[in-house]
Amino acid sequence: MQTEKHIVSAFDRDLEGVQATLMKMGGLVEAAILDAALALETRDAELAGRVRAGDAAIDALEEQVQTECARLIALRGPTASDLRTVLSVMRCAANLERCGDYAKNLAKRSLVLNGMMPIEGAPGSIRRMARAVVMLLKDALDAYIARDSVKAQDVRQRDREIDQMYNGLFREFLTHMLEDPRTITPAMHLHFIAKNIERVGDHATGIAEQVIYLVEGRIPDEERPKASGVAALTEASQTAPRSES
Amino acid sequence: MSSETSKMSAQGVQVYYGANHALKDVNVEILDKTVTAFIGPSGCGKSTFLRCLNRMNDTVASARVLGTILLEGEDIYDKRVDPVTLRAKVGMVFQKPNPFPKSIYENVAYGPRIHGLTRNKAELDEVVEQSLRKAALWNEVKDRLDAPGTGLSGGQQQRLCIARAIATSPEVLLMDEPCSALDPIATAQVEELIDELRSQFSVVIVTHSMQQAARVSQRTAFFHLGNLVEYGETGQIFTNPRDPRTESYITGRIG
Ligand SMILES: Nc1ncnc2c1ncn2[C@@H]1O[C@H](COP(=O)(O)OP(=O)(O)O)[C@@H](O)[C@H]1O
């Protein structure tokens, strides 16, 4: 990876600038996910409201990153690792923007859930999953700044754990719904929340892949281990008739 | 788009100017109907290598060229090869437009005439017109072919030199920083021309502008301190160079 400075130092400042904006975005997204999960568990409508309102700041930063990158391409004509840096910043910003949307959605659903019958233990499980995914996101961003492809590979592998947490929650919610139809509405909301958190893990993986692209000049193509949600669904629907009998 | 057949082949080429080891073991295949760009910091040996390809170094008393250079499999340094005939097949365009102090017509007619490529005035007229057309200059000069070539604008003069170089139907066209004395519009016209010429010739261009190399070439060779450091497909060189020296140079970190 490139550590030498450019002869034109303003080029270095521009490149560092867009990456700093990206990291700022990452910080806001991590906080939004954690706050939204906390608001869900503590039934804190005020905090959920703040998360919802805060998404505008994340969107604005994303736009700022894209504009600065377009400018950098037009004015500085980046090549080689500089070009890969700019392209990867743009892609990572898009990943983070989506994560911000999921946090906002979680906050919205938490407000709806506040008015419903609680499902024992579920908000705590969601919050644990949210913490795990934020750790993954944080490690992906750390790997990005450090250009650490080993750490990035680790993030790709660990996304599997998030998938497994999702599958576990999916089964748990299904069990609740089968046992007590009154839980169907809140359990559906909780399921969407869990699914969205699982998607955040995929975006963290996307960022980790950009790290590998930056360092090695190629997007990893080997299939990463995936605990498939579809497989879990098949499995769960097979258990359903048995629980009826 | 670009061909994969080799037009010229350099094997173990080294050049000394007296004691100065200017070029160290260069191996490269110049592909047919392809634009190849040579890039690298000043003094790294780009022009020296370019001049090896049509034996222009023969005219430099202190220069000693080692190794083998083949044009379609034939050794161009073979004793039986006449350098003047070779230079008609491997033409050259220089950095500063250098038309002869003669008419536009005579500038282009010169090569075909000395090489006896045409039998009569009508054929010569035809070659002059076709060369000027290929050089995208015909429409601008067809009404004043008797005017002096030196009276044209810089960009027109450079296209006149290109017309002169292609009038002998070369197989390879060498260009040493052909746009460095031209404004951006004239540069764009020459670049457009280079892209058209590659349907007929191999073009080898030395350029200081990396953007130009990226725009016009399909293959890029990076020279550094007399070594050919990296040679590859232009897109690969500019997005993902393999050698850290290439990376440092094209991203503007070493001069
Ligand atoms: N005619 C010459 N006589 C002596 N030394 C020369 C001559 N031409 C080039 N050199 C030397 O050879 C080296 C490579 O020069 P050159 O091929 O002109 O580099 P470039 O075209 O990459 O700027 C330099 O050290 C230069 O001083």
Ligand SMILES: [Mg+2]
């Ligand atoms: Mg030169």
